[in-house]
Structure formats: structure tokens, C-alpha cells
Amino acid sequence: MKSETGVPAPGRDRRDSRWDEHRRARREQLVDATLAAVHRHGAGVGMDEIAAEAGTSKTVVYRHFADRSELHVAVCARVAGHLTAKLREAMTSSTEPRQMVAAAVDTYLAFLEADPELYRFVVHGPPADADPIGSLSHLVGDQAAALVAVALEQAGRDPAAAQPWGHGLVGLVRSAADWWLRAERPMPRGDLAAHLTALAWAGLSGVVTRKEDQ
Numbered sequence: 001m002k003s004e005t006g007v008p009a010p011g012r013d014r015r016d017s018r019w020d021e022h023r024r025a026r027r028e029q030l031v032d033a034t035l036a037a038v039h040r041h042g043a044g045v046g047m048d049e050i051a052a053e054a055g056t057s058k059t060v061v062y063r064h065f066a067d068r069s070e071l072h073v074a075v076c077a078r079v080a081g082h083l084t085a086k087l088r089e090a091m092t093s094s095t096e097p098r099q100m101v102a103a104a105v106d107t108y109l110a111f112l113e114a115d116p117e118l119y120r121f122v123v124h125g126p127p128a129d130a131d132p133i134g135s136l137s138h139l140v141g142d143q144a145a146a147l148v149a150v151a152l153e154q155a156g157r158d159p160a161a162a163q164p165w166g167h168g169l170v171g172l173v174r175s176a177a178d179w180w181l182r183a184e185r186p187m188p189r190g191d192l193a194a195h196l197t198a199l200a201w202a203g204l205s206g207v208v209t210r211k212e213d214q
Helices: 014-041 047-054 057-062 069-091 097-114 115-123 136-154 158-183 189-208
Strands: none
Touching: 014 047, 014 057, 014 069, 014 115, 047 057, 069 097, 069 115, 069 136, 097 115, 097 136, 097 158, 097 189, 115 136, 115 158, 136 158, 136 189, 158 189
16 A cells, blocks of 8 residues: 555555564474473473474574573463463362362372473573563462462452462472472372362461351
């Protein structure tokens, strides 16, 4: 389209939009390749191995991701998307708060038990200078906080406690889960989930129970 002066109107060329779509698709392919490389080589996978899995070079990978930290954030976002969807499904499978906590704890432990190397990669991976929202723990903590907020509101209580309780719950489970992996799973997942649920519920029950029920 041209302006009244005959000069092409400002705006992005359609080819630019196609290139944006290509870049998005290529980034997704590189995230897929990273997940495959982690599965093949473990959490300590290097960029050379990731590039090889993608059938390309590190130069091409860095054309789409500024550095390893940015790629790590993208992988965390993908994994967190899957995990938070499972957590939502687990926690909405019951209307009984304690069962919601139990389901969430077991879902988180099942995630790391199914692929310990991927868990190590996303939770303990690069850089402290990466965008915090790319951190799996932060994303899961936000999800847990949102669900705690609902429980607090249903109990007629101030939802201000939701953020510290949600993130605190994730911290509790993550710390115990890290120990469990390091110790080479000294107890069945179900037993660990039951212990963590009992400990978490001892605190949560005091803030998500209706005042009149106490």
C-alpha cells in the first residue's frame, strides 16, 4: 500500500513476518534438540552436543539464542509449561485441600523420577544471571501460590499469604527431592510424597481451613 505521496506506507514487509515465524520455529526445534541431547548425554550436556543433536553448528545455535543462558530459559519455559499443566490437573482433581497438596507433591516427584537428568538440567542449570521467570522453581512456585490463593479465599481468609506459602511449598519439595536423587532414592516415591504431604499440610491446614471449622 502507498501513501498519498506515492511513497510506500510504513509497515513491516510480509517477508519480515515470515522470517519471524521461521525464527520461532527454529528456536522450538533447537529446544527439542536440547531436550534430546539432555536425554542422550545427561544434565552436563555441552553446546557442541546440542548443536550435533540439532544437525547444525554452535554458530547457528547462537544465531537464535544469544548464549547458553537464553537457551536454558527457553528449555525451562517448555518444561515448566508441561509440568504446571500437570500440576493444575492434579490439584483440580479434588476439592479437598489436603488431597490437592498430596496430588501436587506426587506430580512433582513423578516428574523428576521420570527423567532425573532433565530435572537436574532445568533446576540446576546455568546462570544465576538468567531471567528469573525462566526458572522452573519460580514458575512452579507461582502456580502453587495461585492455587493456595484460591484455597485461602474459599476459606474466607486473606490471600496475602499465598505467595510465601506457595513458593515455600515448592522449596520444601525441591530440597527433599534433591536429597532423594543424591541419595539414589532410598525410599519409594509414594513414601516420600506421603512424608512431604504430612509436613506441608501441618502448616497449610492452619491457613486454608475455614475459621468456623477450627
